[in-house]
Amino acid sequence: MSIRIIALALTAAGLLLGPSAVLAHHGAATFDTVGEITLKGTVTEWVWSNPHSILRIDVKAEDGTVKNWSVATANVADLSKRGWTRRTFSPGDQVTVLIQPAKSGATVGMIRNVELADGKKLQ
Amino acid sequence: MRTRLTVAATVAAAVMIFTSSARAQSWSFPGLSNADFAAIPAGGPAPPRDLTGAWDPGGAGIAGGENYFKGRNMAPLTPRGLEMLSRNRPGHGPESAKVSEGNDPLTTRGDPSGFPRIVNYEFRPIRIVQIPNAVMIMYSFNQTWRIIWTDGRKLPEDPDPRWFGYSVGRWENDSTFVVDTVGMTDRTWVDSGGYPHSEALKVQERYQRTNINTIELTVTIDDPQIYTKPWQSRDRLPLKRLPDNTDFLEQIYAASEVTGYKEDIAVKTKTP
Numbered sequence: 001m002s003i004r005i006i007a008l009a010l011t012a013a014g015l016l017l018g019p020s021a022v023l024a025h026h027g028a029a030t031f032d033t034v035g036e037i038t039l040k041g042t043v044t045e046w047v048w049s050n051p052h053s054i055l056r057i058d059v060k061a062e063d064g065t066v067k068n069w070s071v072a073t074a075n076v077a078d079l080s081k082r083g084w085t086r087r088t089f090s091p092g093d094q095v096t097v098l099i100q101p102a103k104s105g106a107t108v109g110m111i112r113n114v115e116l117a118d119g120k121k122l123q
Numbered sequence: 124m125r126t127r128l129t130v131a132a133t134v135a136a137a138v139m140i141f142t143s144s145a146r147a148q149s150w151s152f153p154g155l156s157n158a159d160f161a162a163i164p165a166g167g168p169a170p171p172r173d174l175t176g177a178w179d180p181g182g183a184g185i186a187g188g189e190n191y192f193k194g195r196n197m198a199p200l201t202p203r204g205l206e207m208l209s210r211n212r213p214g215h216g217p218e219s220a221k222v223s224e225g226n227d228p229l230t231t232r233g234d235p236s237g238f239p240r241i242v243n244y245e246f247r248p249i250r251i252v253q254i255p256n257a258v259m260i261m262y263s264f265n266q267t268w269r270i271i272w273t274d275g276r277k278l279p280e281d282p283d284p285r286w287f288g289y290s291v292g293r294w295e296n297d298s299t300f301v302v303d304t305v306g307m308t309d310r311t312w313v314d315s316g317g318y319p320h321s322e323a324l325k326v327q328e329r330y331q332r333t334n335i336n337t338i339e340l341t342v343t344i345d346d347p348q349i350y351t352k353p354w355q356s357r358d359r360l361p362l363k364r365l366p367d368n369t370d371f372l373e374q375i376y377a378a379s380e381v382t383g384y385k386e387d388i389a390v391k392t393k394t395p
Contacts, residue, residue, distance in 0.1 A: 030214075031222045031392035049380040051230050054387055072388050077247060077374045078185075080153035106391035 032103035036112060039069055039097045046089035050075045055089060055111065057097065071099045073111040084122055093117055151372040154248050155179045155363065163363045166335035171297035174251045174258065174330055177365040178338060184246035184360065187315050191243075192216045197318070197354050204349035207309075207319035215244075216316030223393035227317070228310060231385055233378025236265060237286040237311030238304060239326045242342055243356050244315040248371050258292055258300065263371035271302050282306030284322050295329075302328040313344060314356060321348040331359075338362040 041059035052072040060066050073079065089095065094117045099109035113123035155163075160181040183190070192215070200208060212220035214227055228234035229244075236245065247264040256274040261267075271292040282289050288307040295301050304326045313320050324346040331339045342357040344350065 030219060031389070032394050047383075049383065050374060050376050051381060052384050052388070054384065070387050070391075072384070075374065077153045077372055080151070080372060081156055102392040102394075104392050104394050108388050108391045 033100035033109065034103045036098055036100055037109075039071070039099060041069070041095065041097075043089045043091055043093040043095055044068060045091065046086070048076060048086035053079060053084075055095075055097065055114075057095060067107050069099075069107040069109070071097060071109045071111050082122065088116070088122065149368075150370045152248065152365070152369045153372040153374075155181055155365070157182050160363055163336050165333075165337060166364075169298055169332040169335050172294050172300075173253065174300060174332060174338060175253050176367055177248060177250050177369045177371075178362040179248045179365050180246045180340075180360060180362050184242075184362070186244050186246065187215045189216075191314070192316055195355060195358065197356075198344075198350040198352045200318075201347075201349055201351060203321070204319060207321075207349065208317060211312065211317035211319060213312070213315055213317030216314075218317050221392070221394075222389045223391075225385075225389065227315065228312065229376060230315075230381055231389075233376055233381045234310065235267065235286045238269065238288050238290075238307055239328075239342055239344065239356065240311055240314055241265075241267065241269075241287070242328070242340065243313060245374075245376075246360075247374060248365060248369070249362075250371075258302075263374060265375050266373060278303060278305050284308035286311065288326070298332045300330040300332075302330070304328070319349055320344070320346050323348050336364040338364075 039057060039059050041057040043055065043057055045054075045056040047054040047056070052075060054070050054072050056068055056070050058066050058068050073084075074082075079085075096115040098112040098114075100112060101107075101109040113121060115121050160179065208218065211218070212224050212226045214220070214222060214225050214230060220226075225231050229236055229240070241262055241264070245264045247262065249263065250261040252259040252261070256272065258271045258273060260269045260271065262269075267287070269287050269290060271290040273292050276291060278291055279289055282305060284306055286308055288304040290302050290304040292300055292302040305324070307320065307322065307324055307326075309320060309322050309324075311320070312318060324344070326345070327343045329341045329343075331341075333339055339359040339361055340357050341355055341359055343353050344356050345353040
């Protein structure tokens, strides 16, 4: 009996732990990318949608020019499981985003992870 | 004493599981995490001839990933099947095309998943309702539903093709519900890998309730015009029970959103 109670307690403890690791099921929907780069910039729009949500950010280059990037992440259901919401970003937020940029040279890419202004990280 | 303790412990465990699964979300539950899915116990024996409730196929149900394509034994394609496949440019699986070239009807145009794709890709939480003459399956993905008639009618002989076909079901025994479906439009793919089917496709689903918290689903694809023999796109895929009062997240691949992604991102990734 005591073994059973311990097992139940362990099961309960396991259930109370946080969400599991990332399930990047859309990782296979591919385009040619070149390495990873970090974008630091200002959010202009957060599109909470399917099959991919899209973050738009203004990024200032060293020469002072500003380019608007559109970087994609997963669908609404998978993001919800990982703690993202439609309110994760608001226009004007300062963010740091690790992305895989498109090889085409366009200012688009796939998000690897983000760091919000308050230091919170999401992937 | 021992029995009473066991019963009490079981009830306590069930309460904890249901509380945890819901994650205190009374609205818009997005589906179980892998850890929560794995932690749901078998529970007691299943009630006879009953699939009622909310069910989650978990990560394997979503199935865009490579494990779906590795974990099955697809039959070889016929010449017509190969010809149809050559026109499809999917986003997943061994035939994957670049996203700028993709022509998946669901993810680039916003067509319905159709059947059987609805159980082979983005198979998210479902609700099953049994009424005296039918079983209804309501899919949270694309907020769509099927009716499976159990009133003894025969399948139509020459059906007008539909996105979700025509389905009849019967209980093979107290735990196994068998569904036969015909009359599916060939505009849909079998799964996200771009695998085609003809309008002669017949699909059989076997829902086996193995215990109170689990249904195992096997799906057999039988289309001699396209595949040289029947094959299973799902082989005992487990569906885990959610609390009956779970409200599902609305997850719709709306045409305006999928084409928006294509215009904003996909076409811009094209390389020479």
